[in-house]
Amino acid sequence: MKPRIAVLGCGYWGSNHIRTLKALGALHAVSDVNPARAEGFASEQDCLAIEPEALFARKDIDAIVMALPPQFHADMAVRAVQGGKDVLVEKPIALTVTDAERSVQAAADNGRVFMVGHVLRFHPAFETLKALIDNGELGEVRYIHSHRLGLGKFHTENDALWDLAPHDLSMILAITGTEPIEVRGEGAALLDNLSDFAHLHMRFPNGLRSHLFASRLNPYRERRLTVVGTKAMAVFDDVEPWERKLAVYRHAVWQDSGQWAFTTNEPSYVAVGEGMPLTRELEHFIQCIETRAEPRTGGEEAIRVLRILTAGTITHTGSSSREKSAAVLEPDPSR
Incomplete structure (x- = not known):
């Protein structure tokens, strides 16, 4: 049963x-x-x-x-x-x-069993991207940036950062395998005292940098995660149709006589099996209930996401914006 x-x-x-x-x-x-x-x-x-x-x-x-x-x-x-x-x-x-x-x-x-609804971790395109990274197809990952933009929804307790960013932070943490050691947040509240736009800048222990941009007051939808490696770059674009959701760019950059040069190549689209992330997430939850396995998106990951959100949170008075000083996240020896 x-x-x-x-x-x-x-x-x-x-x-x-x-x-x-x-x-x-x-x-x-x-x-x-x-x-x-x-x-x-x-x-x-x-x-x-x-x-x-x-x-x-x-x-x-x-x-x-x-x-x-x-x-x-x-x-x-x-x-x-x-x-x-x-x-x-x-x-x-x-x-x-x-x-x-x-x-x-x-x-x-x-x-x-304690699981958290970071549903994009179960997206077939992200799972394929993660496999490419783990197999070394992109080389050493040096930079990750994500854009999650659109119009609404407007919550009384959640601003754009807390409402939209958890999905991308979960994916970024899955790729890096560690928490950032520095987080800097910037936000803008245009409608009330909650940020409608939010930027997070993160620095990780190995030198990797990451940038996240979330907006609930944008004229177009964007759902894009870009990973820059030493061998190739990859883009997971959830607005694209299934056959174009995951693209790999094998551009070349090198130094010639003291000057940087590059060549560009057309993207190659990686085949991704279609599947609804929410269905796959709930199938995973059911499996964890039955087997007592630790969920892929367990409580400890959710705490790490919340630590980043807290470090990057912007407070506002009226329709103003303010930058928060960089917050250094002390490593927790218990995790």
Whole structure:
């Protein structure tokens, strides 16, 4: 039997979890502070509607997917794991590192699976890109930059950095295999006191540099991750059709008589098997529940992402922008 999974939070992203889990044969119940909303999904998907307060003690639920406003994630996750449930918590898992650590530790203390919804780690194009890097196809990675731009959504608690950047930070950390030792953030709040644009500049222990640009107030969509290596460069562009999502550029750069020269080549497009990242993510969660394996996007990774977000966060007063001084992240010997 598949594990019996409940979805807590029936908003936009929660509804995607609901429909995907139903298709996977693992949806058992839905729950929301708005009973009518939960009842509507329960009727539509032929599952139970359970009040949030009753959810954690139910013996017929093995795991809970949490798609809540992030300020509620930590408390709900702690209650879930203490009630014997495995959890998948949507990003960001909390608004403070302390809350994130509290929920991850509670899961460890209770022997529960704790997974975080960094869904792009399960994108077939990123998985293929990661394999190229691991196999040395790009040489030594020297620079990574990501752009995640578009219009909306506008949240009352999350700015552009906290809403959009976790996906890219998760991918960057997977590629580098380590945390940055320096983070510098720049942001601009145009509509209220939350950043609508955000830049992160990161420096890693081996000299690798990375830059991230996120915007929720942009006239066009951009979903692009670029990796520059000593042998080749690669671009994962999720706006492109499947046959063009992953491109490798084998440009050549060299020094001739004291001057730098280069030649350019047309990109080669790497074949990528099609697949929905959310489906693959939830299949992985189900497998971890069944085998008790550590998730690919576990709690420790989520804490590392949150540490970077915290270091790069910009505070605003009115519609102004301010640059935050570089924050050096001290290595944590426990991780």
